[in-house]
Amino acid sequence: xxxxxxxxxxxxxxxxxxxxxxxxxxxxxxxxxxxxxxxxxxxxxxxxxxxxxxxxxxxxxxxxxxxxxxxxxxxxxxxxxxxxxxxxxxxxxxxxxxxxxxxxxxxxxxxxxxxxxxxxxxxxxxxxxxxxxxxxxxxxxxxxxxxxxxxxxxxxxxxxxxxxxxxxxxxxxxxxxxxxxxxxxxxxxxxxxxxxxxxxxxxxxxxxxxxxxxxxxxxxxxxxxxxxxxxxxxxxxxxxxxxxxxxxxxxxxxxxxxxxxxxxxxxxxxxxxxxxxxxxxxxxxxxxxxxx
Amino acid sequence: xxxxxxxxxxxxxxxxxxxxxxxxxxxxxxxxxxxxxxxxxxxxxxxxxxxxxxxxxxxxxxxxxxxxxxxxxxxxxxxxxxxxxxxxxxxxxxxxxxxxxxxxxxxxxxxxxxxxxxxxxxxxxxxxxxxxxxxxxxxxxxxxxxxxxxxxxxxxxxxxxxxxxxxxxxxxxxxxxxxxxxxxxxxxxxxxxxxxxxxxxxxxxxxxxxxxxxxxxxxxxxxxxxxxxxxxxxxxxxxxxxxxxxxxxxxxxxxxxxxxxxxxxxxxxxxxxxxxxxxxxxxxxxxxxxxxxxxxxxxxxxxxx
Numbered sequence: 001x002x003x004x005x006x007x008x009x010x011x012x013x014x015x016x017x018x019x020x021x022x023x024x025x026x027x028x029x030x031x032x033x034x035x036x037x038x039x040x041x042x043x044x045x046x047x048x049x050x051x052x053x054x055x056x057x058x059x060x061x062x063x064x065x066x067x068x069x070x071x072x073x074x075x076x077x078x079x080x081x082x083x084x085x086x087x088x089x090x091x092x093x094x095x096x097x098x099x100x101x102x103x104x105x106x107x108x109x110x111x112x113x114x115x116x117x118x119x120x121x122x123x124x125x126x127x128x129x130x131x132x133x134x135x136x137x138x139x140x141x142x143x144x145x146x147x148x149x150x151x152x153x154x155x156x157x158x159x160x161x162x163x164x165x166x167x168x169x170x171x172x173x174x175x176x177x178x179x180x181x182x183x184x185x186x187x188x189x190x191x192x193x194x195x196x197x198x199x200x201x202x203x204x205x206x207x208x209x210x211x212x213x214x215x216x217x218x219x220x221x222x223x224x225x226x227x228x229x230x231x232x233x234x235x236x237x238x239x240x241x242x243x244x245x246x247x248x249x250x251x252x253x254x255x256x257x258x259x260x261x262x263x264x265x266x267x268x269x270x271x272x273x274x275x276x277x278x279x280x281x282x283x284x285x286x287x288x289x290x291x292x
Numbered sequence: 293x294x295x296x297x298x299x300x301x302x303x304x305x306x307x308x309x310x311x312x313x314x315x316x317x318x319x320x321x322x323x324x325x326x327x328x329x330x331x332x333x334x335x336x337x338x339x340x341x342x343x344x345x346x347x348x349x350x351x352x353x354x355x356x357x358x359x360x361x362x363x364x365x366x367x368x369x370x371x372x373x374x375x376x377x378x379x380x381x382x383x384x385x386x387x388x389x390x391x392x393x394x395x396x397x398x399x400x401x402x403x404x405x406x407x408x409x410x411x412x413x414x415x416x417x418x419x420x421x422x423x424x425x426x427x428x429x430x431x432x433x434x435x436x437x438x439x440x441x442x443x444x445x446x447x448x449x450x451x452x453x454x455x456x457x458x459x460x461x462x463x464x465x466x467x468x469x470x471x472x473x474x475x476x477x478x479x480x481x482x483x484x485x486x487x488x489x490x491x492x493x494x495x496x497x498x499x500x501x502x503x504x505x506x507x508x509x510x511x512x513x514x515x516x517x518x519x520x521x522x523x524x525x526x527x528x529x530x531x532x533x534x535x536x537x538x539x540x541x542x543x544x545x546x547x548x549x550x551x552x553x554x555x556x557x558x559x560x561x562x563x564x565x566x567x568x569x570x571x572x573x574x575x576x577x578x579x580x581x582x583x584x585x586x587x588x589x590x591x592x593x594x595x596x597x
Contacts, residue, residue, distance in 0.1 A: 044402040047395045048420055054435035055427050111326035122319035130323055137334050139584055140577055141536020143553035147573040148337035151344040171333040174326055234430055251430045267431040274426035282415040
């Protein structure tokens with residue numbers, strides 16, 4: 001499952017070639033070589049480079065013997081990796097982000113999955129309105145969502161902190177969960193559930209024994225997506241966190257006086273973990289396809 | 293239908309239409325918790341935002357004390373003062389969106405069309421596209437700040453070959469802000485375009501060639517039109533967040549590159565001027581909804597909304 005393809009709702013099936021008709025090649029035999037054949041891949045290679053340069057920079061500077069500010073390269077060291085909590089507040093912020101991320105993921109995945117099921121499986125009055133309510137938070141800039149929530153919390157005299165951050169994260173994750181799970185529900189073959197009914201299962205049994213297991217990959221993709229959205233959110237968090245600090249907020253706040261190299265260590269470690277996860281899923285799915 | 297659902301395996305793409313159940317009670321039961329949540333933490337806050345945008349200061353009260361009113365002048369005052377930042381936000385977002393489209397399309401094309409059939413290569417290229425999601429976006433923006441810093445070798449190299457004047461700089465310019473926006477939303481542009489190119493039937497492209505169209509003509513007349521749903525989704529997924537962003541303009545810009553998000557943030561937190569901040573947020577939200585609706589209508593992909 002790839003969180004990232006799912007992030008824009010491309011679908012829970014992962015990065016493998018999905019539904020496209022598979023005709024092996026577009027280059028026809030004997031066609032003369034054209035300039036475009038080389039220019040387009042070259043341009044794409046440059047674009048990939050552009051995409052990866054800041055990541056390489058972040059990883060490299062996690063090994064910097066930085067001293068107080070991590071701006072200039074001062075020499076290679078493993079000290080930052082040996083002591084990732086060495087800078088004040090880094091690990092506290094990371095812990096807060098993980099806590100918020102897990103709670104927001106569980107709640108938004110549950111609520112969003114139910115909405116997705118209702119939207120695909122039922123025709124009912126108010127369906128267009130429900131769709132609109134799911135769509136609107138996604139098409140509203142974060143700064144507006146953050147300001148609106150803060151206006152509400154201010155008028156209710158709620159002190160911003162951990163609770164308000166979780167409430168906000170659940171809200172903006174729900175829509176993305178709905179979109180991701182909806183795609184999966186829509187791609188299910190209804191004949192499977194009919195077959196279960198033919199075999200005398202009750203609708204309840206058919207759902208839990210047939211439909212739900214088929215939905216699990218989509219739900220997991222949605223959960224991964226929700227977690228990554230929550231973990232990386234800055235703007236909405238900044239509006240509704242008061243003195244509560246998450247990892248992105250910590251990085252942003254310390255950007256003015258120099259980010260400790262430990263923040264790069266944590267960023268790089270998260271990168272390595274996610275990369276490992278996605279690449280291994282990728283390898284497994286390639287191996288499985290070969291076996292068939 | 294949402295923008296995003298349309299680009300994946302949206303309804304209609306599955307093996308057969310899902311069974312449509314007539315019993316309505318079930319649907320409402322499934323919807324109730326989630327929609328109630330969105331009502332409480334999206335609809336009510338937006339109403340609170342509207343209300344706040346019309347507040348007036350409590351007479352003789354402290355800074356940050358307001359009372360309910362219908363002060364529509366808050367809007368005219370806010371816009372009269374901050375229209376440059378509003379216009380700048382949309383301009384930056386537009387340029388960044390176009391730049392991202394130009395950069396993302398070849399990437400998506402190479403992954404979806406050139407690497408077609410090579411499962412492993414395709415998977416790895418996709419992983420590279422989504423790799424930025426795995427590092428905090430603030431960390432990546434800070435990395436750009438340092439890569440483009442005055443003492444960095446990029447600036448030194450550009451000065452050496454006279455791409456920059458000797459005292460020219462890259463940070464704290466509008467160029468850096470737009471480049472940062474382009475960079476941060478590039479995967480959001482690439483993935484939807486990839487998804488629609490992936491579904492493109494290569495036989496259509498071959499048909500174009502059989503009808504004596506040359507490469508560019510086939511691209512403009514066949515490939516590009518068929519990938520329009522991805523282009524529309526990608527541009528929306530880039531433009532909407534970019535127009536409200538302020539991380540890039542704070543970290544990579546200076547006080548002449550201020551975007552509207554930054555104004556909203558500082559009105560709220562630095563001077564406790566809640567009505568102005570709320571009014572500007574409302575204007576931003578309404579403007580984006582109007583733009584998005586008009587754009588989606590014009591591009592003829594109305595099933596997106």
